[in-house]
Amino acid sequence: MTAPLRRSIATVCLSGTLDDKLTAAAAAGFDGIELFENDLVVAPWSPSEIRTRCAGLGLSIDLYQPFRDFEAVPADRLRANLARAERKFAVMAELGTSTVLVCSSVSPEAIDDDDLAAEQLSLLADRAAAHGMRIAYEALAWGRHVSTWDRSWRIVERAGHPALGLCLDSFHVLSRDADPAGIAGITPGKVFFLQLADAPKLHMDVLQWSRHHRLFPGQGAFDLPRFVGSVLTTGYDGPLSLEVFNDVFRQSDPARTAVDAMRSLTALEDRLDPVREVPLRRLPAAPALTRHAFTEFTVDGNSGPELREALRGLGFTHTGQHRTKPVELWEQQACRIVLNSAVTRAQAPGAAAISALAISSSDPLSSLRRAAALLAPASPNVREPGETELAAITAPDGTSIFVTRPDDAWRSDFLPTGETPAPGAGLTGVDHLGLAQPFDHFDEAGLFYQSVLGLDHLATEEYAAPFGLTRSRALADPGRTVRLALTVSLLRRGDWAPAVADPQHVAFATTDLVASAEALTRSGAILLPVPDNYYADLAARFGLSDGTVTALHRHGILYDRDEDGGELLHLYTPVLGGRVFFELVERRHGYDRFGEPNAPVRMAAQRHRRLHPATP
Amino acid sequence: MTAPLRRSIATVCLSGTLDDKLTAAAAAGFDGIELFENDLVVAPWSPSEIRTRCAGLGLSIDLYQPFRDFEAVPADRLRANLARAERKFAVMAELGTSTVLVCSSVSPEAIDDDDLAAEQLSLLADRAAAHGMRIAYEALAWGRHVSTWDRSWRIVERAGHPALGLCLDSFHVLSRDADPAGIAGITPGKVFFLQLADAPKLHMDVLQWSRHHRLFPGQGAFDLPRFVGSVLTTGYDGPLSLEVFNDVFRQSDPARTAVDAMRSLTALEDRLDPVREVPLRRLPAAPALTRHAFTEFTVDGNSGPELREALRGLGFTHTGQHRTKPVELWEQQACRIVLNSAVTRAQAPGAAAISALAISSSDPLSSLRRAAALLAPASPNVREPGETELAAITAPDGTSIFVTRPDDAWRSDFLPTGETPAPGAGLTGVDHLGLAQPFDHFDEAGLFYQSVLGLDHLATEEYAAPFGLTRSRALADPGRTVRLALTVSLLRRGDWAPAVADPQHVAFATTDLVASAEALTRSGAILLPVPDNYYADLAARFGLSDGTVTALHRHGILYDRDEDGGELLHLYTPVLGGRVFFELVERRHGYDRFGEPNAPVRMAAQRHRRLHPATP
DSSP: OOSOOOEEEEGGGSOSOHHHHHHHHHHTTOSEEEEOHHHHHTOSSOHHHHHHHHHHTTOEEEEEOOOSSOSSOOHHHHHHHHHHHHHHHHHHHHHTOOEEEEEOOOOTTOOOOHHHHHHHHHHHHHHHHHTTOEEEEEOOTTOSSOOSHHHHHHHHHHHOOTTEEEEEEHHHHHTTTOOGGGGGGSOTTOEEEEEEOBOOOOOSOHHHHHHHHOBOTTSSSOOHHHHHHHHHHTTOOSOEEEOOOBTTGGGSOHHHHHHHHHHHHHHHHHTSOOOTTOOOOOOOOOOOEEEEEEEEEEOOTTHHHHHHHHHHHTTOEEEEEESSSSEEEEEETTEEEEEEOSOOOTTSTTSOEEEEEEEEESSHHHHHHHHHHTTOOBOOOOOOTTSOOOOEEEOTTSOEEEEEOTTOGGGGGEEEOOOOOOOOOSEEEEEEEEEEOOGGGHHHHHHHHHHHHTOEEEEEEEEEETTEEEEEEEEEOTTSSSEEEEEEESSOOOSSSOTTTSOEEEEEEESOHHHHHHHHHHHTOOOOOOOHHHHHHHHHHHOOOHHHHHHHHHHTOEEEEOTTSOEEEEEEOOOBTTTEEEEEEEEETTOOSOOGGGHHHHHHHHHHHHHOTTOO | OOSOOOEEEEGGGSOSOHHHHHHHHHHTTOSEEEEOHHHHHTOSSOHHHHHHHHHHTTOEEEEEOOOSSOSSOOHHHHHHHHHHHHHHHHHHHHHTOOEEEEEOOOOTTOOOOHHHHHHHHHHHHHHHHHTTOEEEEEOOTTOSSOOSHHHHHHHHHHHOOTTEEEEEEHHHHHTTTOOGGGGGGSOTTOEEEEEEOBOOOOOSOHHHHHHHHOBOTTSSSOOHHHHHHHHHHTTOOSOEEEOOOBTTGGGSOHHHHHHHHHHHHHHHHHTSOOOTTOOOOOOOOOOOEEEEEEEEEEOOTTHHHHHHHHHHHTTOEEEEEESSSSEEEEEETTEEEEEEOSOOOTTSTTSOEEEEEEEEESSHHHHHHHHHHTTOOBOOOOOOTTSOOOOEEEOTTSOEEEEEOTTOGGGGGEEEOOOOOOOOOSEEEEEEEEEEOOGGGHHHHHHHHHHHHTOEEEEEEEEEETTEEEEEEEEEOTTSSSEEEEEEESSOOOSSSOTTTSOEEEEEEESOHHHHHHHHHHHTOOOOOOOHHHHHHHHHHHOOOHHHHHHHHHHTOEEEEOTTSOEEEEEEOOOBTTTEEEEEEEEETTOOSOOGGGHHHHHHHHHHHHHOTTOO
């Protein structure tokens, strides 16, 4: 084999009509599709018109799936099934596709007899072969009798028919915690088709899990590189085909979903071990990240003064003014905040918002080449003559990501204000950014940041917050210099109380939060009051000493502890400028999360503060 | 007992902070609350301040739930648990509440020993009694060893402690398909607390089902009147208390959710059989409904002409003009459509929309009294002098519901146009209305229409549609003269393709759809083209004769059949005026649904038509 692997997507992955889906798949660069029968039924074109349309878009039709409950049935049912098959072969000939998917039966009628299944599948394969077609047999994880890949392989092996092979679907194998290593032992050439889906680990009925919660590779918890590696070892040279049933993707813009899907396959292929002569496409390696260089907020006449006052209270100094634009640089040690009054964001008119994050890379050019290979859109370049070139890409929610050099050359665009540096509060740099994501694009955003910046997916957590269930995805680079917390409401947020429901924030690091908090009290910082009841509960939950609780309580510091004894101390400001806030963070003993259990306390306190600004 | 039953709501049912929740519960008329510990922890008030605040709002605190995994544990764990209990009794004394909920243990440490459980719960009850408090023990459906009400009752009976009784929760009993009849045999006075929740029948892990999908009584599938009847038979005189964990309610406006909750209890109490001396509150009976009197659309300069042309094409005549307003009456037999150019709806500026439905009642005054008792808001009265009084209420999505007299006196507000009646197309009346609902208020809307108009909940179905998963709830009065189909996207709809994703519609009835379709073809009606592929699939699915399929195909008629041989023939118009369409329906042999399997075909065809108005 010398051609690279082809890439396909099942039409069921995408929202819209068949027209919408084909257009989106082609635009994202897919080579082929799996056509779902429902998409054909509601399409205004005949099968041969669909074939023509696909060909015009550069798409092949790689798989069609018109059967259910075919095999291991009583004789009269078999006759009806074979008659039905002939009609479907005619449709397939019109479509110009030659591989039919047959899923293992879920019917109560199905007989638990592998010999019978092999015999009946052979009869079907005979008919298929007469049309130049072939049958790919797949074990559904909830199949009535055949629910594992190895049992489906035993049946195919027993049949020994050249037009009968296997379809392997990563979900059906990995959802059962099956070890995919044995797949490498399948007779070469007998895997006819490979379907890929990731998924979060969920404790639920496997059918529901499969139908509603599948994800693109890299968005869930499955080890797909290992699975695909096993399949490629058998000499499989068909497409890598995505089959993802996901409730959100079903309703989101298919053009964006298709790009997300292609990004997932590109990132997956990059992670495959070399297999025989398969020519794998490789991405530029993700260069080491060295820090959060700066974070830019858009502000206006209302939110600007509020953010400036808050930054001064936190010990920041207004150190620089941009040469040509109404843009200010605020600093404290390695914490850099940029306030930009020049632009407003359509998403949140009038409110402050994080409009850009700048990440320092040891090799910015490679970082950008990798981003381009992963279909990250480039941000429009707004550089003025004489300014440092700041190349940027655009994240799924529209935020710009600048990739900067470790020498902070970008600072030369700012003229010193000459302001006397404030004593500061011991804040040493940015610990993490908290980025609330739009509902339709949360999983897309996770994969985007992970793959483009080379971050690890540390954990995904869910919690009940005052305004609805929230999901949080923790990402960090291997050196833990760049951390991101992506959050989303589990259902799209209602119309109620939106202002404090999904703010964005910057968390600054300190090595001694109590000392920092004392400094802030002296400088008159406005911090978020934490209810007394929280501390009563905290003592009971963690068995902390009275002295410790008193010290935390005095400064409104929240606390969390992980299973390995890692500790987090943190405190918050109220919501500022309509939609942002700051956090101060002290990590102890390797604590690697974001204090998620305290997020509901913070949200309730921020809302109380908003409704009752004068009271504690 | 002579006082009516008190009504409580758990704070977990409502979104927001404790402040938001208490305000909402009091405004909806609740007598008390169950306080969830998380709501106390994040509140800015001490327990005694919470007590004062509740008292000021007329709310008692009926239950507090601070323990997990208390009973049937090793001795050292028991000591720690009792010490913790003392601290919680102190909080309860401050709160002024005397009933503690103890759920059956889910801990792997728990010992399968009813005697030990009884003994340890007795020790806890001793401590509680010393504070004037009592323990209500509840079997969680997923309890480690105690997961049924009868086992929890055996333990309480064995303990024989006056301060130890049962808490019964309808979800934990009915989710296990347990027969509640035996509950009536519990010793009088030993049910200390009653929690109520409904739920849809779902095949999923019971813990997930309970935590995310509970509903208020009447919104799900449980027989709550029977369950509550059994509990009241024991002499229970505590509150009817709602404990509903629901992902949507968690994020919706709590003021509206609390009204929905109170409506559910009011409707439930009305359905209880008389029990001993319990004085049950009764609603005015729901009078018989006689028909859909008329349906009103708001139109403007763009949508008005399009709707008028469509109505003419369907055989309607513009028969009447309102005496004082720019409002037109269009008729065909008992089908009446009102086009109102006088008002615009904030929800859909510029697009046509169903702004009002008028239902004819055999006793309009009783209908309105019942609506008021169920907290249905009255619509503002916009009657001019000399006009017929048309009393109206407002549905959850803002649609007005007029309740009219069977004699159609409202028609006297319209002056005859004198237009020659069109020959018509055999449409005899309104079969049903299709009302897309706002995401946050779908279950509220279902209960609203059911309880206020006295409709039955026929079925709830879910299907994958081109723009996302859709849920449909079918309602009808016992005589099947008024039918409503409420629909909602299972996730809040994305930003993509919203125009055809949730239209509203009126379906007209005919006794011979083929004849009606032929008449429409002659009159030049614009109907929705249905793809050829649909008919190829239809023949295979239902085994219809070639002749039947050809006849359906010729007129673009869709087909469905139920398990009992009932048949539906129906056809659609394209989307008109931005957001509405019409349907023609012929029911055969008692078909009682709405042809839901064909909805995705309709949506895809409507979108195709919108994007390509000129092509078939």
